[in-house]
Amino acid sequence: MSEAASCHDGHPVGHDDVQAARIMVVDDEPANLKLLSLILRSEGYRHIELVQDPREVLGRYRAARPDLILLDLNMPHLDGHDVLAQLAALADPLAPPVVVLTAQSGEEVLVRALQGGATDFLTKPYNRRELLARVCNTLMAHRGRRLLHDQNSLLETLVQQRTQQLRQSQLDIVQRLGRASEFRDNETGQHIMRMSHASALLAARLGWPPEACELVLNASPMHDVGKIGIPDGILLKPGPLTADEREVMQTHTLIGAQILHGAGNELLDMAREIALSHHERWDGTGYPHGLAGEAIPAAARIVAITDVFDALTSERPYKKAWAVDDAVRYMLDNAGKHFDPTMLHCFVTLVPELEQIRHRFAEPEHNAVRLLADVH
Incomplete structure (x- = not known):
């Protein structure tokens, strides 16, 4: 020796x-x-x-x-x-x-x-x-x-660093998939930011632990990723959809679930739940599976609320933005029908914080107009 x-x-x-x-x-x-x-x-x-x-x-x-x-x-x-x-x-x-x-x-x-x-x-x-x-x-x-x-x-430090790198890679994939769905729809990146932050805010108010709130923040931007598979003639149609076209449009939930299927990690598994079920309704009249009540995954019930709220209060090429009070009134009228009533009543208490999110992630159009005026 x-x-x-x-x-x-x-x-x-x-x-x-x-x-x-x-x-x-x-x-x-x-x-x-x-x-x-x-x-x-x-x-x-x-x-x-x-x-x-x-x-x-x-x-x-x-x-x-x-x-x-x-x-x-x-x-x-x-x-x-x-x-x-x-x-x-x-x-x-x-x-x-x-x-x-x-x-x-x-x-x-x-x-x-x-x-x-x-x-x-x-x-x-x-x-x-x-x-x-x-x-x-x-x-x-x-x-x-x-x-x-x-x-x-x-x-242990190296494992933590590698785990963080893997999480960041997964997050990059999520964000890129979310961006891909934006380019195929009339939705904007700011809509994605507003509804995802509103989803995390609601989850926190409901008492979810911080790690679960972070998951819903990062998973919710992929709620409409399935629209990648919807034909342009239907997805970008300016007028009302026919019954057949509406049936095709509704398949974006199934397409999104297929895209995200089999990932085997918490982030993409939650994203799949949201993509599949965010159009389900509390009373069972939603799609694609007609789930009702708590059979609908909780993350999907949260996104159903935040997605509709931001859609109502945002301007689109086909509609003007609703006032927040009008949007809240409409959604409360649909509590227990479209929306989880407990979650929705919690959500409406967050209006001041939601206004901060809306201001933080406002559409950039007005800033662009001001910039053009300065140039000319």
């Missing part, structure tokens, strides 16, 4: 390790402290913390952060078992090993010390070479544990 992996005649592994090791010695007898200090220093250990009063161990431990503790058992005020209990209560994931020094050889005492957190023990009077060998071996084991902990922490 190489020198880097073993102790020779009690010598610690590597000169740098000797200099770096921090050892705390706890014993109420000054003579014992002096003897242990001399033995350790003779082997090159320089960072030695001597503690005569066991009541000082915790404070000195926090300040010194030792790599090893040599602990006497029989002491006044607090015995070694009490000190072990105090150290265990800290729940330090990198707690240093504790080698118990005791004149007692009874099995019960030693088992109690080991169960209390001691790593090893030495019986007084101890042999110098045995002491140094145990100190060296214990420090080596602790160093290995710290290296493993550091590697695990690094791996």
